[in-house]
Structures are given as C-alpha cells and as structure tokens.
Amino acid sequence: MAALNIVIMAAGKGTRMKSALPKVLHRLAGRSLLAHVLASTEGLQAGARRIVVTGHGAEQVEAAVGAPGIAFVRQMPQLGTGHAVQQAVPALEDGGVTLILNGDVPLIQTVTAQRLVEACGGGKLALLTIELADPSGYGRIVRQGEAVQAIVEHKDATPEQRRITEGYTGMMAAPTAALKRWLAQLKNDNAQKEYYLTDIVAMAVAEGVQVLGIAAPDETEVLGVNSPVQLADLERRYQRQQAVALMDGFGVRLADPARFDLRGTLDCGSDVEIDVNCVFEGKVRLGEGVKIGANCVIRNADIAAGAVIKEFTHIDGESQGASVGEGSLIGPYARLRPGAQLGREVHIGNFVEVKNSTLADGAKANHLAYLGDASVGERVNYGAGSITANYDGANKHRTEIGADVHVGSNCVLIAPVTIGAGATIGGGSTITKPVEAGSLAVARGRQVAISGWVRPVKAKK
Numbered sequence: 001m002a003a004l005n006i007v008i009m010a011a012g013k014g015t016r017m018k019s020a021l022p023k024v025l026h027r028l029a030g031r032s033l034l035a036h037v038l039a040s041t042e043g044l045q046a047g048a049r050r051i052v053v054t055g056h057g058a059e060q061v062e063a064a065v066g067a068p069g070i071a072f073v074r075q076m077p078q079l080g081t082g083h084a085v086q087q088a089v090p091a092l093e094d095g096g097v098t099l100i101l102n103g104d105v106p107l108i109q110t111v112t113a114q115r116l117v118e119a120c121g122g123g124k125l126a127l128l129t130i131e132l133a134d135p136s137g138y139g140r141i142v143r144q145g146e147a148v149q150a151i152v153e154h155k156d157a158t159p160e161q162r163r164i165t166e167g168y169t170g171m172m173a174a175p176t177a178a179l180k181r182w183l184a185q186l187k188n189d190n191a192q193k194e195y196y197l198t199d200i201v202a203m204a205v206a207e208g209v210q211v212l213g214i215a216a217p218d219e220t221e222v223l224g225v226n227s228p229v230q231l232a233d234l235e236r237r238y239q240r241q242q243a244v245a246l247m248d249g250f251g252v253r254l255a256d257p258a259r260f261d262l263r264g265t266l267d268c269g270s271d272v273e274i275d276v277n278c279v280f281e282g283k284v285r286l287g288e289g290v291k292i293g294a295n296c297v298i299r300n301a302d303i304a305a306g307a308v309i310k311e312f313t314h315i316d317g318e319s320q321g322a323s324v325g326e327g328s329l330i331g332p333y334a335r336l337r338p339g340a341q342l343g344r345e346v347h348i349g350n351f352v353e354v355k356n357s358t359l360a361d362g363a364k365a366n367h368l369a370y371l372g373d374a375s376v377g378e379r380v381n382y383g384a385g386s387i388t389a390n391y392d393g394a395n396k397h398r399t400e401i402g403a404d405v406h407v408g409s410n411c412v413l414i415a416p417v418t419i420g421a422g423a424t425i426g427g428g429s430t431i432t433k434p435v436e437a438g439s440l441a442v443a444r445g446r447q448v449a450i451s452g453w454v455r456p457v458k459a460k461k
C-alpha cells in the first residue's frame with residue numbers, strides 16, 4: 001500500500017471563541033475537537049504518518065494530544081492554510097497520498113476520509129465539498145461543466161462566483177509529490193494576503209491533473225467550530241446522533257433525546273430506560289432493564305441488570321470504577337464514588353455516600369450515611385446518620401462489618417474496627433473496639449432521669 005500522510009491543521013487562533021484556550025482544545029462531548037479528528041484518523045491505514053500543525057497555544061495543544069505516532073510541526077506566524085501545510089513538508093513521507101484535515105472540524109468520519117484517499121489514488125486531487133444553503137465565508141468550487149477548475153475564497157470571489165452553493169469543506173487528499181511542487185509555488189497576492197492552500201487546485205488543473213469534487217455525506221460531518229454558538233450547535237447534533245444510535249441499536253428508551261448527554265461510551269442491554277437530563281461520561285455499562293431516573297450523572301460505572309438508579313444520583317468511578325449489582329435500588333440523591341462495589345439487591349438511599357467499599361448482596365444503607373473503606377456483609381442494615389470514621393488525619397483505615405449486622409442510627413465506627421456477623425450496634429454508639437459476633441454493643445452516655453428538676457425561668461424585672 002502507498003504511503004499515507006495525514007496533516008491536521010491546528011495552528012489558528014480561534015479569535016471568535018473569545019477564550020484563552022486554543023480553539024482545537026475546546027471540548028465536544030467531553031473530548032477536544034482535535035482529539036475527535038485524531039480518533040477518526042486512527043483506523044485509516046496502518047503506518048500512516050499523522051502530522052499536526054500547531055501555532056497558537058502550540059505547547060498546550062501538543063501536551064494535550066501528544067501520543068506515540070503523532071508528530072507536531074509548528075507554524076509561526078500563521079500565514080494561511082497553504083503556509084500551514086508548507087511547514088509539514090519536511091515531515092511528509094514521499095510517494096503516496098497526503099490527506100489534509102482541519103483540527104476544528106471534529107466529526108469527520110473515517111469512511112469519508114478513506115473515500116477521499118481512495119479517490120486521490122496517488123494521481124488525482126480529491127476535494128471534499130458540501131452543498132450549502134448559505135455558503136458565505138466558504139471557498140467556492142468553480143466548475144466548468146463537471147470539471148473542477150478552481151477554488152475561489154469568499155473574499156476574492158466575484159458576485160457571480162458568490163452565488164455558487166458548492167463549498168470547499170477544507171479537507172482534501174493530494175498526491176504527495178505534486179502537493180510539494182504546488183506548495184512551493186503559492187503566492188499571497190489575494191484579499192487576505194495569505195498563502196491559500198486552495199490555490200493548488202488551479203495549479204493542478206493547469207498541469208492537467210484531474211480534480212475531483214466529492215460531496216460530503218452530510219453537513220454535520222464537515223461543520224467547523226469557530227464560535228461558542230457553533231460549538232454548542234455541533235454538540236447538540238452529535239448528541240442527537242448518539243441518542244438515535246442508542247435507540248435504534250439497543251432499543252434504549254430515552255424520555256427525550258434532546259435532553260441526553262453522552263461524553264464517552266455507553267453500552268446498554270435491552271429494555272434500558274433513561275429519563276431526562278442524564279449525563280454519562282467515560283465508560284458506562286447499563287445491563288438489561290436498568291432504569292435511570294431524571295438528572296443523574298454517571299461516570300465510569302457498571303450498572304447490572306434490573307438495577308434502578310433514582311433521580312439526582314451521582315455515580316463516579318473515576319479511574320477505579322464503580323459497580324452496582326443486579327436489582328439494586330440507588331437514590332434518589334445517592335452518591336457512589338470510586339471503588340464502590342455493590343452486590344445484588346443492595347439499597348442505597350438519599351444522601352448516602354459510598355467510597356472504596358464493598359457491600360454484599362442485600363445490604364442496605366437507606367438514609368444520610370457514609371461508608372468509606374468498608375467491607376459490608378450480606379443483609380447488613382446500616383442506620384440513618386451512621387458513618388465510618390476511616391481517616392485519622394494521616395491514614396485511611398478499613399471497617400469490616402460481618403453479615404446480618406444491624407448498625408443503629410447515628411453511629412460512628414472508628415476504623416480500623418471489625419463488627420462480627422449478626423452483631424447489633426445500639427443507636428448513637430461510637431465504636432472503637434472490635435464487636436463480637438452476635439453481641440450487642442452500646443457505647444454512649446447512659447440516659448439518666450432527674451426527678452424534681454426545675455426548668456429555669458426568666459428573671460422578672
């Protein structure tokens with residue numbers, strides 16, 4: 001297979017974003033614009049060279065997306081798209097094809113890029129074009145009959161050329177050797193005093209090289225991001241696509257696809273229901289029949305079949321992950337943190353926080369509680385307001401709670417501590433010593449009755 005170079009232009013400032021962050025690092029569905037472009041070029045061709053042209057915020061951009069196999073070239077100052085690709089010339093592998101993409105057009109699909117590369121075939125110049133209702137700002141594809149003659153930039157176009165509705169998307173594939181030759185001839189005698197990459201089209205025509213205008217399959221794929229409004233618009237389009245894919249592909253029932261956000265991957269079994277305003281991030285798996293209530297945020301978690309996550313629940317497994325067992329009931333207003341591993345039919349109620357803790361099948365913590373660094377046995381009932389005091393100010397310690405333990409309300413279990421199976425902890429106890437299996441531990445001030453006590457009264461003036 002012929003060599004493939006992929007040049008991604010990402011040096012522009014993005015003035016209209018009105019942001020200190022370089023434009024290509026702004027996020028769409030949780031990932032930077034540039035990361036989207038890099039991801040869609042990953043599967044193009046083994047051994048393809050990927051070269052990112054950086055300029056504005058170069059260090060930040062390079063640090064954010066740097067990975068083995070990605071080369072960076074700097075363009076300082078930025079004198080136009082032709083000048084950008086000129087900077088990449090020393091990094092291009094000779095022979096074969098060079099594909100040119102835009103770092104701010106995030107939703108380009110691998111198959112579309114592949115089509116461009118194939119159309120070029122090492123001998124032709126292939127341009128990705130789009131039919132636009134409002135083409136202003138775009139370079140226009142000037143044709144004579146079917147044959148592409150040139151691209152004319154909006155600012156340089158005649159009134160007649162401005163009526164052309166076929167626009168250049170900014171993406172092309174060119175034979176590498178010819179591209180180098182053409183780039184060397186670019187001039188900046190135009191309205192913007194820039195070196196236009198698009199001027200190579202007329203050069204190709206003059207040399208008798210065939211130029212193909214290939215229509216993009218849909219507009220969303222080729223939309224660029226120049227402003228916060230455009231970014232938000234593209235985000236909604238992308239979220240809509242993901243929502244439709246989940247509904248069509250897995251039968252997921254989204255209460256409203258317009259109020260659904262996926263910033264990562266969501267893998268669903270059949271009969272999953274998701275209410276409005278839920279956000280899924282990282283890698284999330286929902287088993288068969290899982291129900292997610294409104295306003296939940298779920299990140300890096302695995303929710304097993306039949307579990308119900310009620311409204312306003314926050315689950316974040318971070319890098320460790322979090323898991324909810326089959327048939328469990330979580331929330332409303334529950335919080336599961338990294339390392340929360342819940343067995344089957346576990347109940348976690350409102351304002352309960354679980355971190356780095358294992359809860360065995362049937363365990364329950366229904367109200368206002370904290371379980372951190374704990375192992376909780378089967379069928380344990382953990383009372384309202386009870387907490388594990390897992391941190392001594394320097395180190396974290398574990399709490400072990402055996403099966404069938406009943407922890408009353410408002411208890412403090414000071415770790416490290418072990419509660420034997422079947423034990424009962426009286427409400428309001430502060431437990432600092434091991435509790436034997438089957439015993440009752442009470443550790444609180446005894447109630448006293450003072451008879452004849454007189455309540456104070458206000459002194460009379």
Ligand code: UD1
Nearest residue numbers: 009010011012078079080081084103138139168169170196
């Ligand atoms: C470019 C095309 C235009 C096309 C449009 C599609 C040219 C001359 N024009 O115009 O035909 O319709 O895209 O969106 O190519 N960049 C650099 N260095 C530079 C200038 C730009 O890296 O010196 C990068 C930008 O960061 C951006 C991309 O190139 O990712 C396109 O640049 P932009 O300034 O948006 O080009 P347009 O004027 O929109």
Ligand code: MG
Nearest residue numbers: 170224225226
């Ligand atoms: Mg642009």
